[in-house]
Amino acid sequence: MIELKPLSPATGLLPLDIGGVTLREAEMAALTLIAPYMGREAQLTEALEAAHGLGWPQAGETSASGAARLIWFGRKQAVLVGAAASAKLAAHAALTDQSDAWSCVVLEGAGARDVLARLAPLDMRDVAFPVGATARTEVFHMACSITRIEAQSWQIMGFRSMAKTLVHDLQVAMEGVAARAKPALT
Secondary structure, X not given: OOOOOOOOOOOOOOXXXXXXXXXXXXXXOOEEEEEXXXXXXXXXXXXXXXHHXXXXXXXXXXXXXXXXXXXXXXXXXXXXXXXXXXXXXXXXXXEEXXXXXXXXXXXXOOOHHHHHHHHOOOOOOOOOOOOOEEEEXXXXXXXXXXXXXXXXXXXXXXEHHHHHHHHHHXXXXXXXXXXXXXXXXX
16 A cells, blocks of 8 residues: 655755755644635734734734744735644634645845845845745746745745746855856966
């Protein structure tokens, strides 16, 4: 009898370390899309604070408490990462388990911003995209979510079915940035 084993979206593809920039897969044990019911936004915010210590994020922002992070994911939508959503939230919002739908990678290192600049049409400077900022955008040609989680660290979420393409595109950009950093031969 064949024994089936669950595989992460980037199994066998990561980690990569090129030119001082690292790309690794982030473990996504729980991922829940939260969309408040009309007129229930205030009650949802109270329930989130009580259950998870998180506030509802404004557009382009995140809210974090311990391992849990609430990421703005679009108009009146946020995704809860790192914690199972409390059942108490269901009275105020639609909760949709997205745990198997997304691939999540972390790009980090001194050249990570330069790698993203090759792929995403965003201003990644500190003043425009500080730690805690997030955006739904394109990474090369794929719809993704980019969240800055530390000074030189970005979380990139793309559709699970596109994980191999996401890793490939990031790898090519990492190689390009590393090649430019090498001293010229004389």
